[in-house]
Amino acid sequence: MALDNLTAVLYGVNDIRLEQTPIKQPAPNEVLLKVGWVGICGSDVHYLTHGRIGEFIVKDPMIIGHESSGTVFKLGQNVTKFKVGDRVAIEPGVPCRCCNHCKSGKYNLCPDIVFCATPPNHGTLRRYYPHPADFCYK
Ligand SMILES: [Zn+2]
Numbered sequence: 001m002a003l004d005n006l007t008a009v010l011y012g013v014n015d016i017r018l019e020q021t022p023i024k025q026p027a028p029n030e031v032l033l034k035v036g037w038v039g040i041c042g043s044d045v046h047y048l049t050h051g052r053i054g055e056f057i058v059k060d061p062m063i064i065g066h067e068s069s070g071t072v073f074k075l076g077q078n079v080t081k082f083k084v085g086d087r088v089a090i091e092p093g094v095p096c097r098c099c100n101h102c103k104s105g106k107y108n109l110c111p112d113i114v115f116c117a118t119p120p121n122h123g124t125l126r127r128y129y130p131h132p133a134d135f136c137y138k
């Protein structure tokens, strides 16, 4: 039986749709989470009502949500720090881990950070969501 992966997809200003999307498999060093909670952030609302935040513009349908926690559902290759069933919170901005900012510990300044639900990156407001294990916290 296929698992339910109801997902909140923003198509444009005041056009948000709940639809099924494919469940992604965890890549190496990722965990697939069964999402438990997603807070609705001001930025989610801003994308809904304005379709953009500054130079970040919703041009293609985007899954919203980034303030999230859940339960580890499946482990990607090489993941040893979690087991299935662990409850985690996610840190939604994932940096490159290679640049000088990342190497000096100021990874929040990484110019190549991938932030959930900031175009063109999808967010977490769905039943199942894969995230890098090193940006999940038990
Ligand atoms: Zn937020």
Ligand SMILES: [Zn+2]
Binding pocket: 095, 096, 097, 098, 099, 100, 101, 102, 107, 110, 111, 112
């Ligand atoms: Zn970096």
